[in-house]
Amino acid sequence: MLDFLTQPAGFDIGETGLLLYDAAQPLWRAMLVGLGNTLRVSLPALLMAVAIGLTVALGRTSRVAGWRVMAGIYVDIIRNTPLLLQLLMWYFLLIEWLPDSTQALAVLPGIWLSKGGLAFPWLAPADDGGAWAWSWPQQDTFNIVGGAAVTPEYLALALALSLYTGAFLAEVIRGGIEAVPASLMEAAETLGATRWQQITRVLLPQALRTIVPAATNQFLNLIKNSSLAVAVGYPDLVSVGNTALNQTGRVTECVLVMMSVYLFMSLLTAAFMNWFNARHAVKGPV
Structure with missing residues (x-):
């Protein structure tokens, strides 16, 4: 059924990352390059999304009204517009507005x-x-x-994924922060802790118990949403898979391979987050 993966690919890939590849190599190698490109954009975007979500969530819960307003505007705009449109917007901004x-x-x-x-x-x-x-x-x-x-394609995808997921993570983190009893922060302030110490030593470790399960869904969505890379020509797993099925005519098999890879990545991510959540719940903040 999957014997076609050993056939020569017969097509080039614009970005190969750290993997060596040429058109004479088998199709499974081309799919591996596509998977590498998916991970190469998904992992940095995930880290940026966490940083953005945490920053915006702290802005949403800030004592300064201006920070709350700006963070709220960002969340409302990003969450209520389609990711595909945001991806195209970033791509066209990069290729039209930037200098040669x-x-x-x-x-x-x-x-x-x-x-x-x-x-x-x-x-x-x-x-x-x-x-x-x-x-x-x-x-x-x-x-x-x-x-x-x-490339600009990589940048557009990374920006769109991180900003979009960051807006949803901001609400997840804000909910976790607001679930922490105010008395804990008051006790820390009474003991002389600075605002930064209150946030890093008291607020976030306690909020993490609520944040991690909901954040897992957003991490999974980011990995799956990376398949929109085909819209801007970034050679991720779906883009390479589409080229492979057009080359071979094995539509069902190519789609099954792509679905299996995304399923494996999602299950692996969920398993890691469940392990992290269980460890945090048992041993406390890490």
Whole structure:
């Protein structure tokens, strides 16, 4: 049934990440590259979504009215517009508003942003084959050379996933924060704890018991929503799978392979979060 996966792929993939690939390699290798690209965008987006969700949730529960208003506007806008439209918006903003590679923006020292994507420092082997060292991107006559880079498609997908999931996580975290009895924060303040200590030592560890189960659903949604990458041409698992089924005509088998991989990733994520939740519930904050 799956013997077609050993046939030569016969197509190239624009982004291969850290995996070596060419069109003469078997289809299973192409699918593996697609899976790697899915993980390469999903994991950083998940971390960014957590950071965004925590920041916005603290803004929603802030004592400063301005922070509450701005956080509320962000949550309302992001949660009430389709993710696909947000993804397309970020993609078109990146490819239309950013300058060409010949006039890239220096975001930070060694970090360049242009229509060609985001270039940043990265470890690379020395020219003489010696020890690895940091390679820093530099502006050349026609392009950015050195370092590593991610494409506008990758950036658009990562931004859309992290901002969209972050808005939902913000409400999950806000609910967990508001479930913590106010008397605990008052007791910490009475003992002389600073606001930062109250949040990190009292509020968040207690809120985590409520946050983790609901946040698991958002993590699963982020992984599954990464399949929208096909809309902007990022070669994730679904994009590579679509090309494979068009090449081979094995529609049912290719779809089953993709569904099985997403199912495995979702079950693995859920199992890890359930383990983390059980460990936290038994042993307390970690």
